[in-house]
Amino acid sequence: MERKKVILDCDPGHDDAFAIMLAVQNLSVLGITTVGGNSPLENVTRNALKVLEVIGHADDVPVFAGHSCPMVAPLVTAPMFHGESGLDGPVLPEPTHVPREGHAVDFIVDTVMSEDDVTLVATGPLTNIAAAINREPRIVGRVREICIMGGSVTFGNWTPAAEFNIYVDPEAAARVFESGMHVKMTGLNLTRQSGFDEGIIRRFDTLGTRAGTFAGDLTRFFMSAGRKINDPTVACMHDACAVAWLIAPELVKSAPMHIDVELSGTLTRGMTVCDYRHLCGPVPGVDVCREAQTPYKGKLPNAEAALELDYEGYVDLVCDTLARYN
Ligand code: RIB
Ligand code: CA
Numbered sequence: 001m002e003r004k005k006v007i008l009d010c011d012p013g014h015d016d017a018f019a020i021m022l023a024v025q026n027l028s029v030l031g032i033t034t035v036g037g038n039s040p041l042e043n044v045t046r047n048a049l050k051v052l053e054v055i056g057h058a059d060d061v062p063v064f065a066g067h068s069c070p071m072v073a074p075l076v077t078a079p080m081f082h083g084e085s086g087l088d089g090p091v092l093p094e095p096t097h098v099p100r101e102g103h104a105v106d107f108i109v110d111t112v113m114s115e116d117d118v119t120l121v122a123t124g125p126l127t128n129i130a131a132a133i134n135r136e137p138r139i140v141g142r143v144r145e146i147c148i149m150g151g152s153v154t155f156g157n158w159t160p161a162a163e164f165n166i167y168v169d170p171e172a173a174a175r176v177f178e179s180g181m182h183v184k185m186t187g188l189n190l191t192r193q194s195g196f197d198e199g200i201i202r203r204f205d206t207l208g209t210r211a212g213t214f215a216g217d218l219t220r221f222f223m224s225a226g227r228k229i230n231d232p233t234v235a236c237m238h239d240a241c242a243v244a245w246l247i248a249p250e251l252v253k254s255a256p257m258h259i260d261v262e263l264s265g266t267l268t269r270g271m272t273v274c275d276y277r278h279l280c281g282p283v284p285g286v287d288v289c290r291e292a293q294t295p296y297k298g299k300l301p302n303a304e305a306a307l308e309l310d311y312e313g314y315v316d317l318v319c320d321t322l323a324r325y326n
Contacts, residue, residue, distance in 0.1 A: 003028040004119050004144070004246060007108055009066070010239065011037030011124030012047035013082055014089070014222040018240035018318070019123045019149070020051045021211055024061060025321045026247040030111055030118065031062045033104035037124035037168055038078045039086025041068035044124070047087040049095035054214050055325050058097040066104030066128035070169035078164060081225045089221025090214055108132040112139040119246060120146040120181075123239035125165050130172035133179050145182040149242040151259065151272030152187035153305050162270030163188050166261060170270040174261040177272075183303040185259060186242040187272065190252065190306035194241050194314060195234025196223075203319055211325035215318075237318075244314050245306060251317065253308035255279055256301035274305055 005028045010016040016038070023029050032052070034045040045065045052058035069075040082088065100107075109132050112118050120143055122129050129146065132139055150165035150173065158164040166173045177183055196204075196219050204216035223235035230236075245252045255276060262271040 005030055005115060005117060006119045006121050006246070007031050007033060007111060009033045009035060009104070009108070009120065009122045009124060009128050010048065011035050011039065011044045012051060012087060013038040013044065013124065013239065014087065014218045015237040015239040016123050017047070017051045017087065017218055018215065018237040019121070019243045020048065021055055021215070021325070022240055022243040022247065022318065022321050023121065024052070024055060024057050025324055027243070029061050030115065031064060031107055033064045033066050033107060033128055035066045035104070035124045035128045036068045036075050037165065038082045040075070040077065041065055043086040045099050046095060047085070049097045049099070050087065050092045053095050053097060054092065055211050058095070063099045064102055064104040064107040065099045067131060070125060070127050071130060071171045073169065073171070076168050081222065083221070083225070090217040104128050105131045105135055109136040109139060112142050116142070117144050118142070119144045121242060121246065122146060123149045123165070123242055125169040126150070126172040126176045127169045130175035133175060133181070140179050140181045143181060145184060146176065147184040147186065147242050147246050149186045149191065149239045151185050153189040153272075153274045153276065153307065155188060156271065157188055159267070159270065161262070161265070161268040163272070166272055167270030170261050170263050174263060177259050177261055177302060183259070184245060184254070184306070185272065185303050186245055186306045188238070190309055191236050191238035191241045193309040193311060194238070195231065195236045197234050200315060204322060207319065207323045209323060209325045212322045215322050240318060241306070241309065241314070244317055248313065248317055251310045251313045252306045254304045254306045257303060257305050258299040258301050259303045259305065275299065276305070
């Protein structure tokens with residue numbers, strides 16, 4: 001089957017590193033664009049190059065730096081989870097490769113306007129994506145879809161209501177959700193089902209590839225950093241779930257729904273407000289949505305929200321992918 005052509009916009013980031021490794025081995029990655037998020041732009045761009053060098057693809061996958069800060073709000077970073085470098089834990093040399101000339105937003109626009117059937121994948125704040133839509137609205141009708149790690153059908157992480165990527169740049173997220181682009185939302189309600197425990201880390205370590213060892217180091221650090229407020233026995237590599245959904249759609253059960261982004265709520269700024277009332281029928285859950293072709297007195301769906309993960313299948317995909325890197 002022909003590989004999907006994708007542009008991966010990210011803020012590496014331990015889980016973004018997993019997203020890169022899954023995408024490069026299983027999809028046709030036309031380029032990686034970086035955005036300020038987990039760490040300042042200079043760090044996340046350097047980290048994207050480091051990850052590509054670990055897997056031996058820094059020569060064939062171009063990296064373009066994008067926006068360093070959100071559209072309106074000041075940049076919020078997450079050193080408590082990713083370290084000061086944005087990729088603390090694994091010991092990696094400084095990259096010998098550099099980002100390409102040109103801005104990420106121009107790369108996204110130029111590529112989508114010249115290539116058919118491109119899928120956008122975003123695993124950081126949506127600043128670059130919104131800027132690309134504003135620069136060239138015609139990309140909305142040209143992209144196949146956009147699959148994001150962000151938001152949540154239920155709870156947040158950065159605040160009780162908001163997930164980090166959306167919280168950092170809610171104005172950009174609102175622009176993307178209301179643009180008309182078909183959005184697949186891989187929210188925390190899904191990614192919290194994807195935790196890797198010590199046993200999975202041992203599986204990574206024994207794959208016999210540099211990518212496997214790298215994945216083990218990433219997960220160990222992320223687990224230790226997160227243990228202060230998350231379940232200390234697992235690490236959820238959130239971003240990898242969004243890419244896995246594109247590689248193997250059968251791994252994720254989803255439902256259409258309308259999603260808005262709250263911009264002004266004192267307690268809820270950055271919340272993805274998901275209208276899934278049409279799912280709460282006589283038997284709440286995914287099956288109901290297949291009959292609910294029209295929303296329950298709500299707005300027409302503008303997104304597909306991930307609801308259930310086939311965990312075993314997901315872990316097998318990640319391990320098989322890491323094993324295939326030489
Ligand atoms: O909330 C999780 C998301 O925020 C992930 O993309 C992680 O990398 C951070 O960017
Ligand atoms: Ca990320």
